[in-house]
Amino acid sequence: MTQAQLDTVSVASSDPDRSQPWAELGLKEDEYARIREILGRRPTGAELAMYSVMWSEHCSYKSSKVHLKQFGELAQETSAGKMLAGIGENAGVLDIGQGYAVSFKVESHNHPSYVEPYQGAATGIGGIVRDIIAMGARPVAVMDPLRFGPLDAEDTHRVLPGIVAGVGGYGNCLGLPNIGGEAVFDETYLGNPLVNALCVGVLKHEDLHLAKASGEGNQVILYGARTGGDGIGGVSILASETFDADGPAKRPAVQVGDPFMEKLLIECTLELFAKRLVNGIQDLGGAGLSCATSELASAGDGGMYVHLDKVPLRDSTLSPEEILMSESQERMMAVVEPEHVAAFLAVCAKWDVEAAVIGEVTETGRLVIDWHGETVVDVPPGTVAHEGPVYNRPYARPDWQDTLQADGAEKLTRPTTGAELRETVITLAASPNLCDKTWITQQYDNYVRGNTVLSAGSDSGMVRVDEDTNLGVSISTDCNGRFAKLDPYAGAQLALVESYRNVATGGARPLAVSDCLNFGSPEDPAVMWQFAEACRGLKDACAVLGTPVTGGNVSLYNQTGDTAILPTPVVAVLGVIQDVTRRTPSAFVAAGETVFLLGETREELSGSEWAHVVHRHLGGLPPKVDLAAEQALAEVLVEGVGLLTAAHDLSDGGLSHALVESSIRNGVGVSVSLQGDAFLGLFSESTARAIVTVAAGREADLEALAAKFGVPVAKLGTTGGSSIIVEGEFELPIAEVAEAWRGTLPNALGETVPVREAIFGHL
Known part of the structure; x- marks a missing residue:
């Protein structure tokens, strides 16, 4: 992409009527109109990419959050001081006594596991493990509740071996025991297997970390694997659409996992925590950089400035939109005080984990992302991360x-x-x-x-x-x-x-x-x-x-x-x-x-x-x-x-x-x-x-x-x-x-x- 072709904020302001592929990215017409209203202009291509993945069903819970809020109210009534972190964080954390806490969570990777069974299931394990790491916990075990179509169905014979191999391959390489789960068969899961993955981790109370970017001038560091073209749109779009009778309605690239890199990432992150070098942290899962930047910024002081061209890439041809939408695995984002940056990078180098300072925390209340000196994103981060559409979808007891x-x-x-x-x-x-x-x-x-x-x-x-x-x-x-x-x-x-x-x-x-x-x-x-x-x-x-x-x-x-x-x-x-x-x-x-x-x-x-x-x-x-x-x-x-x-x-x-x-x-x-x-x-x-x-x-x-x-x-x-x-x-x-x-x-x-x-x- 040449600078002349780059869709910057200034271009968006001067070219309000440019046609944009909002429908192809899964947005509804009224959602696109709402984005324009928030920004006071049309979004740039990069902004549109961010909103599309973050406002997807998988990331925004737009159809379910009206029903999920009761769980937050319940937690306040029943936690009795035992819950150290709960809904809204990467994973729940509970006091179990003797100064110990455990973090655990279960998530889905269903549709990617139908498209590409091995990698879909493997990266499901990888993603849930990073959620646990992000809380400051050492992962100690995984589980895998699975659902398949009839055992004698041809497609079950396609997806089941690959899914099981993916769960085992990734978890075994990480050195994490699989301590249970389920394998259930029913005809309704034919063409739509369920791959749910659970991870549990252990930490001391004082080691708890939360996902927020606070402290003006603190540095934003992306570390782990390089960003590639795998998983662009990934689970954020794929898990937000139904499958047609002949296969997936949408087939963006399924993420590709590298469990050996994730093992290094685990040990690197735990050492960073032990040396008190991290102020805030977020794993990169669904929606990738779009999620990490907007959620960290909105949960902290409200602002972040990012140099997108400093993101280490596996593919130099990726556009800003693709970089922001990529769901490449084994990546984390940390917020680090300037005086700790050298020590942070040294720990990463020790573990052979690539790291790059890509931005800093601001108090502007804006998430600003530049690409080679040109601003391609300038948005209120909360509107991306937490203020997406909320649907009170009609529901009725069926006849x-x-x-x-x-x-x-x-x-x-x-x-x-x-x-x-x-x-x-x-x-x-x-x-x-x-x-x-x-x-x-x-x-x-x-x-x-x-x-x-x-x-x-x-x-x-x-x-x-x-x-x-x-x-x-x-x-x-x-x-x-x-x-x-x-x-x-x-x-x-x-x-x-x-x-x-x-x-x-x-x-x-x-x-x-x-x-x-x-x-x-x-x-x-x-x-x-x-x-x-x-x-x-x-x-x-x-x-x-x-x-x-x-x-x-x-x-x-x-x-x-x-x-x-x-x-x-x-x-x-x-x-x-x-x-x-x-x-x-x-x-x-x-x-x-x-x-x-x-x-x-x-x-x-x-x-x-x-x-x-x-x-x-x-x-x-x-x-x-x-x-x-x-x-x-x-x-x-x-x-x-x-x-x-x-x-x-x-x-x-x-x-x-x-x-x-x-x-x-x-x-x-x-x-x-x-x-x-x-x-x-x-x-x-x-x-x-x-x-x-x-x-x-x-x-x-x-x-x-x-x-x-x-x-x-x-x-x-x-x-x-x-x-x-x-x-x-x-x-x-x-x-x-x-x-x-x-x-x-x-x-x-x-x-x-x-x-x-x-x-x-x-x-």
Whole structure:
């Protein structure tokens, strides 16, 4: 681009009627008019680029923020001084005691992972890790809630291996253990897989850093990878449009990740923090430099001056617009006092991380960006970062909701004989959603860093925070989209309570929530109703449970043509455990122990795995949410540490699948006696339930503990042997059900790609 062609502020002022590609950049006509009103002129090309990415659905939350504000109000009521940073920051930060804090957050990288599965998923991990770094925390673990189309679909076979390899390749190279997640299959995700990524980090209270640019004259330093043409428009535009039936409606370049550079960036940034060289910091994710400059400036003293031509480039032909829109990975922006700049650059050089001073903080209230001495951006930064459009999109309960809810699964034909019950147990165990996920998890390093306590195969992931005291944290992510389709208010609460229960089964006390709200097009009133109801349900339940929402992500336009995904409000719950060496395992550990059922079983089959797998049915009302019962159960599970020898929540697949998983892991069988209807006892998905074991002679202690909190308790039987036995109904050898459970993914997908090939084949 020659200087004569450069669209500067002075040119924009003298050429007000120039045609601009605002629609092609995803802006609406009224949004473009609003930009002109803010500036008092037409925007330059660079300004238009900034507004287009920052006012996109992905970056501005313009369709969702009216519903999200209730989470901020909730945090003030429920944080009880435990939240050190929350909504509006890069990630939530919570006090966990002993001077430690943890930062955690879950975000989406859905549409890029459909376009280019490996890089889409890999850069999803990279992006969430940088959010944690930006808070001053050392990342210690990741998780990956995933959703795919049917296991036998051709496109699932295209995207699943690449997504899994991307998650594993990037996380493994960073040296971060993957401690859990989900892999769920449903036809609505065909053509629109969900790749949600979670990261948790650890810091001391005094190491907390926030994203703001304060101090006139302080220098703005961009460090990390060079800026290239990959990801121009990237997730900020791609995640703001729906896909058509034949593929993505828009295909900007998906970001390309370099995990080895990110590892250097982590260590470099943590040393910069340790040496107190940073005043403010922001990672460069969605919207790249447009986001980092505008958000830092608006959160600080309100002004910043940037020399865009000082940005290190991989491609010298990039225009100012492209540089501002690029979402190249592994980049950070820091605000540094002038006297610390030399030391800052020296640390970067030590870690072989390129850094450049590209600007300074001002008190002008303007974000001014120059390109070779010509001003191409002069805007109030808050209008870019925080004052985008806010839509009160119309929403209405869809006409089909009543018909859907009236079609309950309780009327479906049920197995009646012991042989039929036995076959149903095997069928569910081998179903894609309940089967063994080792095909996926063996591609991840679960134990690198040496502090993983629980990972794949357990109800929750758990990591040790302090090696001297054994203080630790536990995390679970969950969501049953079928429940949310039947009743989005209850469905969001059911996602929350399952994660809450999973954390408690290991012995950790649930503390706080992060969420990733995945829905279809906000332009569909039915989808917006689902979203509004899910937000309301999550807020109401968090208020009762005392678990603030610390932050998260909204991902909209998840649909192919007119087919929206199941509403999928993924909820992550983080809990604290004082001594990880005393955690409760999820599987039976020895023969001769007594098995108890905690909680009440009701006739609740709608939305269940049994209805889905056996009858391909979705209808009725989801299981009842009983928040008081969930709290009481959690108290028993947490106070029962040391008494309980194993604990496994009851959720998808009911008691049947809990018995299967509890038996297979250590090869310890079980014999149970079910009172009443054996089918309901096995396959109901009533909530607030868990199976637990205690050593022989400790039964009365458990019964007293359950009575203390008013939790129903029933003795089921005894561990031991090599079979799962339901007395009077059937006997099922562990080896037989294990073969069915383990075979599903390998039979469908073949042998896994060796991790080395998966990683190095994409570098």
